[in-house]
Amino acid sequence: MQNWKISRRTMLKGVGAMLSLPMLEAMAPRSLFANSAASTATRSFPVRMAVLYMANGVNPHHWTPKGVGHDFELSPILQPLSKLKDELLVLTQLMNAKTEGGDGHYVKTAAFLTGTxxxxxxxxxxxxxxxxxxxxxxxxIGNLTTLPSLELGIEPVTTGVDRTVGYTRLYGSHIAWSTPTTPVAKEINPQLAFDRMFRTGDAGGKNSTADKSVVDLVMEDARRLKSKVGQADQAKINEYLDSVRAVEKRIEFDAKRTREEYRADPLVRREIDKLGARIKDFYLDPAQASERSGNHTEHVRLMLDLMVLAFWSDSTRISTFMFGNAVSTKNFSFLDGVKGSHHEISHHHSDEKKLEQYKLINIWHMTQLAYMLEKMQSIQEGERTLLDNSMVLFGAGMRDGNEHNPHNLPILLAGQGGGTLSPGRHLVYEKNTPLCNLYRSMLTRMGTPVDQFSDSTGELPGLNDPAFKGVGNSKA
Incomplete structure (x- = not known):
């Protein structure tokens, strides 16, 4: 419809509820509708940036691909990403130099995105x-969206002091820092994260909507909106609302199961009552739920789904996710062949049995990354996909958890950054190339360039050059 347009910040509003919209054709400038075929091809979608952090490094013998450039073979750890090989940049020989001294875990985690x-x-x-x-x-650019950024995780902030190394454990719980002294709190409860983006009305009051689906609350407004937009937008709205409802149902199911398990615990029951006014049909005790429910994978996937929804709805364009805190005791025995925590097993001392378990844990992480990337790839935005319009960084602050080594970090970058990246390659750089060169490159692609970032020496070359294979030794 050429004579009707809605602003980018428009929300579907229901009875005490708000729901952000996905990018629609009706949000494009009217000038693009002069030629509808051209409008689809030329319409601009925002670039999104995600950072997924893993605290304990990788089995160094099974991470690096064979071959360089387009002619590379995924390593055993990277095999879950086989369907997405053409969407990946595997970046070898990057280093976070200023984290080399000090303790192996807290220094590497807290400074992963600061380079300090x-x-x-x-x-x-x-x-x-x-x-x-x-x-x-x-x-x-955070002023352009409902949330300037979205910080997600799985484990609560760890307090106290690690007497072995003399650092507060708080450092191991954060990768996002709004100032040099201010870490940004991460949300680990999927319901609360959901509420931040798609919030229901007064909590527990006379007209409370806390026990109703946010999708149901906005359906009347959705129907009115669909009557004013074209068929493509109508289909996109339906698909989007179905996706939001699917996340709601999964959260509700997990909440009910968790409540039943906790019902006999008076401490947890008291906490349920306290939070009930806000999230009447959901409670997740993040400190215990993953262990007691035995469904760590589902918890992770709920958070990744929320990140995808946040990008799709343009609730935010910047998000981080921590798979776990530094020195976490999270037990990965739910994986066949694994007995113990990621941190414990990462200190393998070259024991073959532990190295094999280390690899299995790494493969699990890649499987979760593949889950998120495939979902992003399935969402169309004009002639591209949400993944095409995004940069998804996966990495760790050390290569081998046994050595606490910040050289040759395990780093992946997925997506096309809105057409500014040429993925499907393994790039090998000179040894000890600053990781912060990659960060400068990503900031430029977000429209927020900087002249210097920590120890950066320039932007990372070759990210958008299909013929580029790297500038270092092919031996990784």
């Missing part, structure tokens, strides 16, 4: 030394 050296402290006087890359982007 954190201040050793056993108290709450945290000082990371810089603003993280994601927050630099959020501070510049």
């Amino acid at each position: 050296t954190i201040t050793r402290t056993t108290g709450s006087d945290l000082r990371c030394g810089g603003t993280s890359m994601d927050q630099i982007a959020a501070q510049r």
Whole structure:
């Protein structure tokens, strides 16, 4: 419809509920409708940036692909990404140099996105030394979306002091820093994260909508909107609402199961009552739920689904996710062949049995990444997909958990960054190429360029050159 247009910030509004919209043709400038075929091809969609962090490194013998450039073979750990090979940039020989000293885990985690050296402290006087890359982007373009950025995780903030190394454990719970002394809190409860994007009305009041589906609450407005837009937008609205409802149902199912398991625990029951006014049909005790429910994978996937919904609805364009905290005791025995925690097993001391378990845990992480990327790839935005219009960084702050080594980090970059990346390659750089060169490149693609970022020496070359294979030794 050429004579009717809605603004990008328009929300579907229901009885005490809000639901962000996906990108629709009706949001494009009217000038694009002069030629409807051209409008689909030329319409601009925003670039999104996600960072998925894994705390304990990888089995170094099974991470690096064979071959360089387009002619590469996925390693055993990367096999779950086989369907997405053409969407990946595997980046070899990047280093976070300023994290080389100090303790192996806290220094690497807290400074993963800042490229700095954190201040050793056993108290709450945290000082990371810089603003993280994601927050630099959020501070510049976060005003364009409902949420400047979205920080997600699985485990609650760890407190206390690790006496072995003399660092506060708070450092191991954060990768996003809005200032050199201010970590950004992450949300680990999927219902609360959902509420931030798609929030229901007054909590527990006379007209409470806390126990109703947010999709049901906005259906009347959705029907009115669909009567004013074209068939393509109508189909997209239906698909989008179905996706939101699917996440709601999964959260509700997990909540009911968790409640039943906790019903005999008076401490948890009291907490359920306290939160009931806000999330009447959901409660997840993040400190215990994953262990007691035995469904860590579902918890992770709920958070990844929420990140995808946040990007699709343009609720935010910047998000981070922590698979776990530094020195986490999360037990991965739910995987066949694994007995113990990721952290414990990462200290393998070259024991073949532990190295095999280490690989299996890494493969599980890649499977979750593949789950998210495939979902993004299935969402169309004009002639591209949501994945095409995104940059998804996966990485760890150390290569081998046994050595705490910040050289040759395991780094993947997926997506096309809105056409500014040419994936489907393994790029091998000179040894000890600054990781922060990649961050500068990503910030430029987000429209938030910087002249310098920590130890960066320039932008990472070759990211959009299909013929580029790297500038280093082919031996990774």
